[in-house]
Amino acid sequence: xxxMSAGFVALALMGGAGCAANRHEVFSPAFxxxxxxxIFAVDGAGGFQSTTQALSQAVAEDHLPLxxxxxxxxxxxxxxxxDQIDWxxxxxxxxxxxxxxxxxxxxxxxxxxxxxxxxxGSAVSLTAAGALPPGTIDRIILLAPSISSEYDLRPAxxxxxxxxxxxxxxxxxxxxxxxxxxxxTADGCWGCNAAGRVGFQPQIQFPEDTVLYAKLRQHPWNxxxxxxxxxxxxxxxxxxxxxxxFVLPILDDGxxxxxxxxxx
Numbered sequence: 001x002x003x004m005s006a007g008f009v010a011l012a013l014m015g016g017a018g019c020a021a022n023r024h025e026v027f028s029p030a031f032x033x034x035x036x037x038x039i040f041a042v043d044g045a046g047g048f049q050s051t052t053q054a055l056s057q058a059v060a061e062d063h064l065p066l067x068x069x070x071x072x073x074x075x076x077x078x079x080x081x082x083d084q085i086d087w088x089x090x091x092x093x094x095x096x097x098x099x100x101x102x103x104x105x106x107x108x109x110x111x112x113x114x115x116x117x118x119x120x121g122s123a124v125s126l127t128a129a130g131a132l133p134p135g136t137i138d139r140i141i142l143l144a145p146s147i148s149s150e151y152d153l154r155p156a157x158x159x160x161x162x163x164x165x166x167x168x169x170x171x172x173x174x175x176x177x178x179x180x181x182x183x184x185t186a187d188g189c190w191g192c193n194a195a196g197r198v199g200f201q202p203q204i205q206f207p208e209d210t211v212l213y214a215k216l217r218q219h220p221w222n223x224x225x226x227x228x229x230x231x232x233x234x235x236x237x238x239x240x241x242x243x244x245x246f247v248l249p250i251l252d253d254g255x256x257x258x259x260x261x262x263x264x
Contacts, residue, residue: 115141
């Protein structure tokens with residue numbers, strides 16, 4: 001059995017997040033053997049691909065041996081509201097993403113796998129992670145997630161060996177304040193705060209959950225970050241200079257954020 005075929009077998013045996021009952025064809029792109037891993041970039045609502053473009057630019061400029069793969073999941077270009085409110089569709093797309101990740105992991109088990117998601121793309125990413133076996137993904141990075149602050153991260157935390165990093169801002173008052181109040185969070189919660197504004201609230205039910213949530217690192221926006229182009233709004237997290245200063249270093253060598261430069 002080839003490595004790629006093994007990936008589909010692993011997916012067929014995979015449970016969680018309601019994905020096991022669905023079968024999806026997976027496109028497997030060609031990879032450069034010199035690359036040490038991949039970043040699956042999951043843009044926010046509207047299909048604008050801004051996060052993917054910024055990540056690709058930053059990775060190229062920093063000469064990182066990582067391949068950025070855009071995850072296409074939107075209802076269509078500019079369909080922001082449809083993407084934000086269709087939780088069942090986001091979960092379906094998450095299942096497709098899980099299949100793609102499983103295939104890559106089986107083919108290149110030694111390579112790093114990272115998920116970077118912006119806004120409503122967090123719903124797709126967390127569904128995918130929750131459907132994969134523990135330890136499949138190295139790290140998950142959520143930029144201004146428009147998902148509920150009370151979302152249960154435990155399945156995704158089991159999947160991510162190096163945990164989850166969340167970048168949020170209380171200044172994100174238009175998209176994650178007013179808009180969320182009108183249409184709800186990406187996981188279908190009305191009257192809930194978006195995690196991209198206030199961070200996630202740990203869901204502790206058992207003693208082992210405390211250990212899991214120790215892998216959750218939440219980074220609030222601070223005015224001292226303005227020099228990176230991140231001014232605390234909804235789109236600040238994927239500004240190229242911010243990515244190069246505070247996101248790519250932890251993907252490159254696992255360095256703690258405290259060791260990343262805080263000023264130009």
